[in-house]
Amino acid sequence: MSLAYPLSNHRRQRPAGVLTDALERLGTRMTYDRNEEIYAQDDEVQLLFQVVRGVVRTSRVTSDGRRQVGDFYYPGDLFGLEPGPLHRFGAEALADCEVLVVRRGAVRAFAGDVELDRAILAATNQEMERLQDHVVMLGRRSARERVGAFLMAVAQRQSGACNLPMGRQDMADYLGLTIETVSRMLTQLQGEAIVEFPSTRSFQIRKPMVLEELAA
Amino acid sequence: MSLAYPLSNHRRQRPAGVLTDALERLGTRMTYDRNEEIYAQDDEVQLLFQVVRGVVRTSRVTSDGRRQVGDFYYPGDLFGLEPGPLHRFGAEALADCEVLVVRRGAVRAFAGDVELDRAILAATNQEMERLQDHVVMLGRRSARERVGAFLMAVAQRQSGACNLPMGRQDMADYLGLTIETVSRMLTQLQGEAIVEFPSTRSFQIRKPMVLEELAA
DNA sequence: CGAGGGATTGATACGTCTCAAAGCATGTGG
DNA sequence: CCACATGCTTTGAGACGTATCAATCCCTCG
Numbered sequence: 231m232s233l234a235y236p237l238s239n240h241r242r243q244r245p246a247g248v249l250t251d252a253l254e255r256l257g258t259r260m261t262y263d264r265n266e267e268i269y270a271q272d273d274e275v276q277l278l279f280q281v282v283r284g285v286v287r288t289s290r291v292t293s294d295g296r297r298q299v300g301d302f303y304y305p306g307d308l309f310g311l312e313p314g315p316l317h318r319f320g321a322e323a324l325a326d327c328e329v330l331v332v333r334r335g336a337v338r339a340f341a342g343d344v345e346l347d348r349a350i351l352a353a354t355n356q357e358m359e360r361l362q363d364h365v366v367m368l369g370r371r372s373a374r375e376r377v378g379a380f381l382m383a384v385a386q387r388q389s390g391a392c393n394l395p396m397g398r399q400d401m402a403d404y405l406g407l408t409i410e411t412v413s414r415m416l417t418q419l420q421g422e423a424i425v426e427f428p429s430t431r432s433f434q435i436r437k438p439m440v441l442e443e444l445a446a
Numbered sequence: 447m448s449l450a451y452p453l454s455n456h457r458r459q460r461p462a463g464v465l466t467d468a469l470e471r472l473g474t475r476m477t478y479d480r481n482e483e484i485y486a487q488d489d490e491v492q493l494l495f496q497v498v499r500g501v502v503r504t505s506r507v508t509s510d511g512r513r514q515v516g517d518f519y520y521p522g523d524l525f526g527l528e529p530g531p532l533h534r535f536g537a538e539a540l541a542d543c544e545v546l547v548v549r550r551g552a553v554r555a556f557a558g559d560v561e562l563d564r565a566i567l568a569a570t571n572q573e574m575e576r577l578q579d580h581v582v583m584l585g586r587r588s589a590r591e592r593v594g595a596f597l598m599a600v601a602q603r604q605s606g607a608c609n610l611p612m613g614r615q616d617m618a619d620y621l622g623l624t625i626e627t628v629s630r631m632l633t634q635l636q637g638e639a640i641v642e643f644p645s646t647r648s649f650q651i652r653k654p655m656v657l658e659e660l661a662a
Numbered sequence: 663c664g665a666g667g668g669a670t671t672g673a674t675a676c677g678t679c680t681c682a683a684a685g686c687a688t689g690t691g692g
Numbered sequence: 693c694c695a696c697a698t699g700c701t702t703t704g705a706g707a708c709g710t711a712t713c714a715a716t717c718c719c720t721c722g
Contacts, residue, residue, distance in 0.1 A: 290578075293662055296586040300578070313571035318578050354570075355529035361577035362506075362516070362534050368584035369622030370512040373678065398701065406585030408679055413702055430687085430701065446509055589710065614669060624711055629670055646669065646719085 252346045253280055257332035262323035269310065271320035277331050278350075279310040284327020285395040288319040289403065299404035301360055302396060308353040324396055368406045376405040377415040378444035381425060385435050394431045468562045469496055473548035478539035485526065487536035493547050494566075495526040500543020501611040504535040505619065515620035517576055518612060524569040540612055584622045592621040593631040594660035597641060601651050610647045 259282065262268055268279065271290055279286075281303050288300035288309065300319040303309045312318060323329075340346055367376055380401060385392045394401075402409045419425045424437045424444075435441055475498065478484055484495065487506055495502075497519050504516035504525065516535040519525045528534060539545075556562055583592055596617060601608045610617075618625045635641045640653045640660075651657055 290582055292582065292586060298582045298585045300581070313574040313578075318575070354574075358529035358570075358574055358577065359534070361574065361581060362529075364581050365516070365577060365584060366506055366508065366514045368581060369514045369619075370508060403585075409701080410680080410703085411678055414678095417702075625669080626671085626712080627710055630710090633670070 252340070252343055253278075253330055253332055256336045256340060257330045259328055260331050261328050262326070264323060264325050266323045268321040268323060268329065269317055271317055273317045273320070275310070275312050275315055275317055276334055277310055278308065278334060278337055279321070279332070280330040281305050281307050281309065282328040282330050284329075285324040286321055286327060286329065287324050287396065287400060288321045290319045297403045298406070299400055301357075301364075302400075302404070308349065311350065311354055311357060324400070373405075373407050373411050374415050374418065375444055376407065377401075377412055378419065378424075378441050380405060381419075381433065381435070382441050382445040385433075391428070391432055391434050394433060398430075468556070468559055469494075469546050469548055472552045472556060473546045475544055476547050477544050478542070480539060480541050482539045484537040484539060484545065485533055487533055489533045489536075491526070491528050491531055491533055492550055493526055494524065494550060494553055495537070495548070496546040497521050497523050497525065498544040498546050500545075501540040502537055502543060502545065503540050503612065503616060504537045506535045513619045514622070515616055517573075517580075518616075518620070524565065527566065527570055527573060540616070589621075589623050589627050590631050590634065591660055592623065593617075593628055594635065594640075594657050596621060597635075597649065597651070598657050598661040601649075607644070607648055607650045610649060614646075 257278075257280075262284075268286060269277070283305055286303040286307075286309060288303070289297055290300065291297045301309075302324065309321060310317070337346070337350070367379060371379070381392075384394065396404075398409045398412050402412045405412065416425075416427065419441075420427055422437075422440075424440050425433055425435050427433045473494075473496075478500075484502060485493070499521055502519040502523075502525060504519070505513055506516065507513045517525075518540065525537060526533070553562070553566070583595060587595070597608075600610065612620075614625045614628050617623075618628045621628065632641075632643065635657075636643055638653075638656075640656050641649050641651050643649045
């Protein structure tokens with residue numbers, strides 16, 4: 231079950247399944263309900279996580295209540311890797327989900343395991359790439375382009391009809407827009423028959439070339 | 447000569463001077479003229495850099511010519527660390543500057559050197575923090591807030607009168623704004639006596655509390 | 663003194679946000 | 693099985709913030 235990173239590109243792949251074995255031995259499985267917090271913003275970084283089932287979102291809320299979503303994580307993805315001692319973004323379950331939780335100490339004790347080291351390095355690098363792309367997107371692209379790129383990214387690894395695991399508000403907070411603007415752009419893209427929404431949570435790309443162009 | 451990271455915060459410190467010794471032995475010094483390219487976007491990552499004198503900027507230009515500045519690097523800062531095999535941002539000298547250039551191979555051969563490893567890790571983590579902050583700034587803050595935060599960050603490690611090593615266009619491209627908007631915000635902040643510009647390249651903070659509030 | 667590049671200012675257009683209402687799903691209890 | 697309540701999404705009208713285009717200003721340097 232290989233779902234896509236938002237804004238993923240060709241370079242972006244998840245660590246191989248072999249990793250799961252190592253983590254599985256080290257960690258414990260936890261389940262979270264929809265919107266349940268997995269860790270809070272400003273919590274100490276003590277654990278490493280891997281999505282088993284469902285989707286996880288990271289987000290940061292500013293002192294005056296504005297929210298920025300950092301990213302969405304799908305089955306197989308590692309998350310909770312952060313540069314400092316504190317989580318600068320919190321993590322919440324988007325939908326009910328299952329997560330493998332590993333103590334950092336256990337990971338360190340296991341250091342030297344080539345696969346695991348490599349997987350963590352790869353995940354960190356991915357994280358950084360994503361952030362770089364995110365900066366360019368938020369700094370220099372229009373609402374239409376952001377929404378187009380987002381759909382493109384979600385579709386990247388799904389064939390045919392795509393599922394949208396997150397609601398409009400989450401898309402908006404990821405894209406640095408309001409929910410209304412996201413909605414309008416979706417309607418607009420659908421009006422131009424670039425993309426089609428059979429329901430609010432699923433879509434299909436109708437004009438890949440046009441969308442590609444938009445997302446470029 | 448300790449200048450600040452834009453958007454830097456308390457956690458953000460440069461690797462200690464001892465590092466310079468290790469790199470100094472491994473690398474060679476290069477000088478670059480104002481606006482000279484140090485490496486290009488999409489170049490292979492083969493070298494590691496440290497600013498010795500002057501200021502360096504990284505930037506990415508999209509296919510249709512829009513530019514996003516990634517960050518500014520000051521003396522002591524390591525740059526050129528990237529998540530993948532290619533530079534996703536190019537690097538240019540902001541003003542004439544001197545840079546220590548080290549082949550990656552040399553760094554790897556030197557691996558195990560505790561100071562060096564630690565410095566590279568620290569620089570990578572810093573990079574990621576910066577990116578996270580940048581995302582929130584671009585996603586959720588107004589022009590006024592962005593400009594305020596920028597000045598705050600530049601001032602962070604300078605006392606009294608602050609120097610602005612970059613021009614308005616660079617500020618704009620870093621903040622995801624146009625040059626005119628940056629200019630207007632600066633005029634506005636100066637009009638409110640929050641900050642004062644004796645010349646276009648230097649300023650002094652007059653109401654730190656207000657600016658702090660704005661940048662929060 | 664004049665030329666050139668950056669910075670500022672002004673007028674206006676445009677894009678996105680805000681506020682408000684209506685539409686549409688989903689789930690619950692009668 | 694329907695009626696309704698709830699939360700999410702869409703749509704609309706208008707306000708606001710930032711971009712655009714153009715002119716002027718200012719400083720530096722020749």
